[in-house]
Amino acid sequence: MLEFRSVRKQYENGTVAVQELSMSAETGTITVLVGPSGCGKTTLMRMVNRMIEPSSGAVLVDGTDVREFDAARLRRGIGYVIQQAGLFPHRTVLDNVATVPLLSGCRRREARTRAAELLDRVGLPADLGRRYPAQLSGGQQQRVGVARALAADPPVLLMDEPFSAVDPVVRAGLQDELLRLQEELGKTVLFVTHDIDEAIKLGEKVAVLRQGGHLAQYAEPDALLAEPADDFVTSFVGRDRGYRRLSFRDSRRLRPEATDTVHIGDTSADVPSRAGWVLVLDAHRRPRGWLPPEAAVDGQLTEDQLVAGGSLHVEGTSLRGALDSALSAPSGLGVVVDGDGGYVGVVTARQVLDLIEEHRSSVTAEGVAP
Ligand SMILES: Nc1ncnc2c1ncn2[C@@H]1O[C@H](COP(=O)(O)OP(=O)(O)OP(=O)(O)O)[C@@H](O)[C@H]1O
Numbered sequence: 001m002l003e004f005r006s007v008r009k010q011y012e013n014g015t016v017a018v019q020e021l022s023m024s025a026e027t028g029t030i031t032v033l034v035g036p037s038g039c040g041k042t043t044l045m046r047m048v049n050r051m052i053e054p055s056s057g058a059v060l061v062d063g064t065d066v067r068e069f070d071a072a073r074l075r076r077g078i079g080y081v082i083q084q085a086g087l088f089p090h091r092t093v094l095d096n097v098a099t100v101p102l103l104s105g106c107r108r109r110e111a112r113t114r115a116a117e118l119l120d121r122v123g124l125p126a127d128l129g130r131r132y133p134a135q136l137s138g139g140q141q142q143r144v145g146v147a148r149a150l151a152a153d154p155p156v157l158l159m160d161e162p163f164s165a166v167d168p169v170v171r172a173g174l175q176d177e178l179l180r181l182q183e184e185l186g187k188t189v190l191f192v193t194h195d196i197d198e199a200i201k202l203g204e205k206v207a208v209l210r211q212g213g214h215l216a217q218y219a220e221p222d223a224l225l226a227e228p229a230d231d232f233v234t235s236f237v238g239r240d241r242g243y244r245r246l247s248f249r250d251s252r253r254l255r256p257e258a259t260d261t262v263h264i265g266d267t268s269a270d271v272p273s274r275a276g277w278v279l280v281l282d283a284h285r286r287p288r289g290w291l292p293p294e295a296a297v298d299g300q301l302t303e304d305q306l307v308a309g310g311s312l313h314v315e316g317t318s319l320r321g322a323l324d325s326a327l328s329a330p331s332g333l334g335v336v337v338d339g340d341g342g343y344v345g346v347v348t349a350r351q352v353l354d355l356i357e358e359h360r361s362s363v364t365a366e367g368v369a370p
């Protein structure tokens with residue numbers, strides 16, 4: 001466990017960056033520190049690896065005050081990832097990743113083998129290892145940064161706005177990758193961001209800080225959206241929080257229903273006589289699109305006769321995804337698929353809303369606030 005015990009940091013110029021803050025981050029989970037610029041996130045994080053010493057209070061790792069460790073050794077045992085990755089420009093990607101194992105006394109070959117494994121693990125092709133950081137995209141550099149931080153297999157990982165310099169699509173990919181890696185590795189991750197959506201997506205718990213290094217709220221993401229502690233958190237959490245909360249409600253109780261389907265390559269004779277939309281599947285039963293009502297099929301059914309489908313909902317995931325599948329489908333029927341992408345059934349927005357209402361009345365009946 002990572003614990004901040006009444007830590008306070010006042011810089012020499014008098015700025016109080018962190019104000020008497022206490023919180024702990026559970027081992028093996030991702031804890032996110034989020035807040036506006038200058039609220040003390042980086043200061044707080046850097047106290048963990050002693051790049052910054054608190055003015056008072058203590059930081060403990062598994063119950064031991066970090067001041068009891070040798071600072072250089074401590075830092076080698078804690079992975080650190082920063083914005084723009086902070087790679088050494090004159091070393092190849094592979095050598096960048098091999099740096100920490102080498103410092104910890106690994107042989108050169110061993111360190112490079114380990115580095116190559118890690119590049120693969122973060123989703124980079126092996127031949128990228130020979131390039132220099134400037135020859136990579138921003139997203140690739142961040143992946144190298146993550147690989148380097150993991151190289152010494154540290155139990156604790158500090159990540160300071162690691163994905164903020166890349167575009168939203170790449171960023172979402174990096175976030176998914178981190179969640180996948182975390183499932184495998186189970187590190188204790190302290191993650192800093194000023195993006196509340198990133199915080200809610202990644203954090204098992206989220207600490208919202210406000211100006212002057214005050215801890216405004218420390219809670220699970222769902223609780224943060226449901227019950228923001230004060231006006232600051234409410235405005236910081238932002239709009240659509242009711243809708244966004246649906247991300248944390250699983251859709252297992254949703255019952256997909258059957259709808260008319262045909263396959264690519266079917267002829268007009270196979271297409272059911274109908275008044276409504278027909279879902280078109282491929283040979284692996286994966287949804288390809290929709291056939292509008294009354295559409296005439298000339299010869300064999302091909303892809304270019306279809307209307308593009310909406311988002312697909314993987315069964316059992318979130319109600320937010322289920323609702324979106326229905327709202328984004330041209331037919332108003334959200335397509336539900338299994339883990340392999342195979343067609344399961346369809347749901348309407350009404351079904352999702354009924355489930356939400358049902359849930360609300362059951363918790364209200366138990367006397368719990370919805
Ligand atoms: N070395 C320093 N000397 C004096 N003041 C500092 C120093 N480092 C940071 N500060 C101040 O401490 C406060 C917190 O800074 P910190 O870098 O921890 O914020 P942050 O939340 O990480 O912000 P950002 O989101 O912009 O990275 C700010 O007011 C900052 O100006």
Ligand SMILES: [Mg+2]
Binds near residue numbers: 043
């Ligand atoms: Mg910062």
